[in-house]
Amino acid sequence: MDRLTIPDEHIEGGIRRTVIDARAVRKEAMTIYWALKKYEDTGLTPEEIMDGELLTGWIPVSERLPDESDYYCVTIENTETGDRIEQTIWFAHKDDYYTEESEWRELADYEKVIAWRKHDPYSLED
Template sequence: MERLTVPDEEIDGGTRRAVIDARAVREEAMKIYWALKKYEDTGLSPEEIDSLNTFDGSQGMKYLKLYQEEQQKHRWIQVSERLPEEAEYLGISDGQRYMKRIEVAYMTDTIEYIIGYFDGCKWMDKRHNKINNVIAWKVHEPFIS
């Protein structure tokens, strides 16, 4: 943004005009007024404006962090790394507990994927058949259009 005020160090001993053109002063005052109005309309404090000038404080960075957190929540997790925690496989609906759907990768001749459940001890498909050779899992988020 173009500076609208005189820097403090230039006030003392600065050059003075012999003749002041009132129209020019009014025009400059209106430029300053409209620039200040634009700033005030943002609703941001000077500190918030300063933080926008750094990448870490920018809206883009905030959304990038949120995206990375979401991506981390929905990544494939190796069974050898850890099993689902209770909050990941149990939910509560109307005071009743229910099993959350979990996407499961398991080994056959090839790697296959299925929506299943984990009951804290074993893996099951939606028909409650036991799934063997589970190698990875992630919380299932159904596609919502």
């Protein structure tokens, strides 16, 4: 998020506050109002906002893999062309199957999953 306020400057023995031009504040007041409204309309706490997955539902594979075997909506990148597609595929968790490590099933050698989210079997999008 872009910063909407001017930060204080820490100096020896205290803080120096920036002088604010009231005309500039009035000019930007609606920008600040709409940014605050957008945040409040999410209904999320600041801690939840910091966790990007709650905003989009997408979790980067670099952060973590699913905790259980199931179908998941995934973003697949073609490592040869760089193209990306969304698809629903099976994730096999190592604790549920006879594999040494967890793996995404049904992928070609040139494909890799870069993000995932829980599959909604009732969604018309998947």
